[in-house]
Amino acid sequence: xxxxxxxxxxxFEERLKAARRKQGLDAPPKRSPDEQAAMGGxxxxxxxxxxxxxxAALIVAVAIGYGLxxxxxxxPILTAVFxxxxxxxxxxxxxxxxxxxxxx
Amino acid sequence: xxxxxxxxIDALGQFQLHTALGPLGASxxxxxxxxxxxxxxxxxxxxxxxxxxxxxxxxxRLQAAAELGYEFILSMCVDTIGQEGRRYFPFVxxxxxxxxxxxxxxxxxxxxxxxxxxxxxxxxALTVFILVxxxxxxxxxxxWFSYFMPEGIPKLLAPLMVAIEVISYxxxxxxxxxxxxxxxxxxxxxxxxxxxxxxxxxxxxxxxxFPAALSLGVNTLLIGFELLVATLxxxxxxxxxxxxxxxxxxxx
Numbered sequence: 001x002x003x004x005x006x007x008x009x010x011x012f013e014e015r016l017k018a019a020r021r022k023q024g025l026d027a028p029p030k031r032s033p034d035e036q037a038a039m040g041g042x043x044x045x046x047x048x049x050x051x052x053x054x055x056a057a058l059i060v061a062v063a064i065g066y067g068l069x070x071x072x073x074x075x076p077i078l079t080a081v082f083x084x085x086x087x088x089x090x091x092x093x094x095x096x097x098x099x100x101x102x103x104x
Numbered sequence: 105x106x107x108x109x110x111x112x113i114d115a116l117g118q119f120q121l122h123t124a125l126g127p128l129g130a131s132x133x134x135x136x137x138x139x140x141x142x143x144x145x146x147x148x149x150x151x152x153x154x155x156x157x158x159x160x161x162x163x164x165r166l167q168a169a170a171e172l173g174y175e176f177i178l179s180m181c182v183d184t185i186g187q188e189g190r191r192y193f194p195f196v197x198x199x200x201x202x203x204x205x206x207x208x209x210x211x212x213x214x215x216x217x218x219x220x221x222x223x224x225x226x227x228x229a230l231t232v233f234i235l236v237x238x239x240x241x242x243x244x245x246x247x248w249f250s251y252f253m254p255e256g257i258p259k260l261l262a263p264l265m266v267a268i269e270v271i272s273y274x275x276x277x278x279x280x281x282x283x284x285x286x287x288x289x290x291x292x293x294x295x296x297x298x299x300x301x302x303x304x305x306x307x308x309x310x311x312x313x314f315p316a317a318l319s320l321g322v323n324t325l326l327i328g329f330e331l332l333v334a335t336l337x338x339x340x341x342x343x344x345x346x347x348x349x350x351x352x353x354x355x356x
Contacts, residue, residue: 022179045336049283056278061271082271085264089271093279096272 046097053093061086113300115293119220137218144205144218148198173201177342184346188353192346195235199228200342207288207334211327219337220288222281229280232345240352251355280344287337291330298323 065082069075123130124139155170163171177197181189203219210217218224240248252269253262301319305312 045340048287049279049340052279052283052286053275056282057271057275059278060275064271064274085267086271089268089275092268092272093275 050094050097053097054090057090057093058083058086061089113297113304115296115300118292118296119289136216137221137224140206140209140216140218141202141224144202144209147205147209148201151201173197180343181346184343185350185353189346189349192239192349196342196345196349199232199345200338203228203284203341204335204338207338208331210288210292211330211334217288217292219284220292222285225281225285226277228284228341229277232280232348233277236345236348236352239349240355243353244355248352248355251351276344276348280341284337284341287333291326291333295323295326295330298326 061082062079065079065086068078068082072078121135121137123134124136125134128134129139151166151173152170155166158164158167160167174197177200178190178193181193181196183189185192206217206219209215210220240251252266252273254265254269257265298319302316302323305316305319308316
């Protein structure tokens with residue numbers, strides 16, 4: 001009974017904080033969204049995600065290159081230009097998954 | 105599952121579309137895929153409506169499920185996007201539960217998995233993509249285009265980096281849709297193949313009984329695995345939507 005006029009129960013403070021955060025009264029602690037996505041899947045899921053990201057960028061790049069080639073009649077050149085760009089974009093996608101946390 | 109042909113394994117026949125609801129459906133090309141989408145939508149609405157009907161302080165099972173789903177998606181939105189995430193909560197909630205129910209219903213026999221068609225997942229991914237782009241443009245105006253120009257790179261490299269960033273941005277459509285589609289289709293093809301093994305090996309006679317039983321065991325495990333994949337892929341789709349919305353709202 002010595003705590004009546006003293007500071008409130010620490011567990012109450014914690015619960016109040018959690019409740020305030022949930023209702024959006026306090027700013028939530030920053031967490032990297034990509035890190036969360038990485039946690040969301042198993043190792044297999046993560047591996048599949050990396051594979052899909054790599055291939056998806058390449059598909060888009062080939063589609064753009066081929067489409068522009070058809071448009072301008074320069075058949076192999078633009079496709080050849082866009083394929084390395086697509087590969088780079090794929091690596092960028094994978095880097096986004098594993099990038100270390102931004103300090104903002 | 106589709107009927108077996110003359111000894112071969114018809115693994116892809118199960119994905120064939122045909123019209124549902126008799127002549128009325130046939131006249132407007134209403135397929136069983138559309139029917140499953142309607143059922144999935146009705147089930148989600150039913151879960152929320154019927155589940156929240158008692159409004160009990162101590163929730164029953166259905167109410168607990170509805171509340172847990174609500175809390176889960178809300179905390180995902182707020183954690184990933186930030187406080188602005190509350191605005192996009194209805195969209196993410198709808199998207200998550202629509203995909204989740206579509207995936208889970210596909211595990212049941214005789215029900216069609218509409219998420220196993222690339223056209224469906226592509227449409228979902230395009231919806232997300234267009235929404236994210238519109239949100240970005242609305243929040244930041246033309247300044248949004250600076251998203252494609254990372255800070256602190258030399259002027260000389262700018263054209264290269266912008267091209268790469270644009271390709272990376274566009275590749276979201278493909279990666280979102282292909283991931284969901286490939287996971288769902290691969291699972292169902294595996295189920296079909298092992299199901300055909302059971303029938304074919306069982307027909308071999310005495311020698312075939314053991315491998316047939318083995319295939320049955322594999323199929324049982326695969327069903328469990330399918331349940332995991334169905335939930336996980338719905339979750340991944342929703343989380344990635346949240347991440348893209350975060351990028352659109354905060355620009356990196």
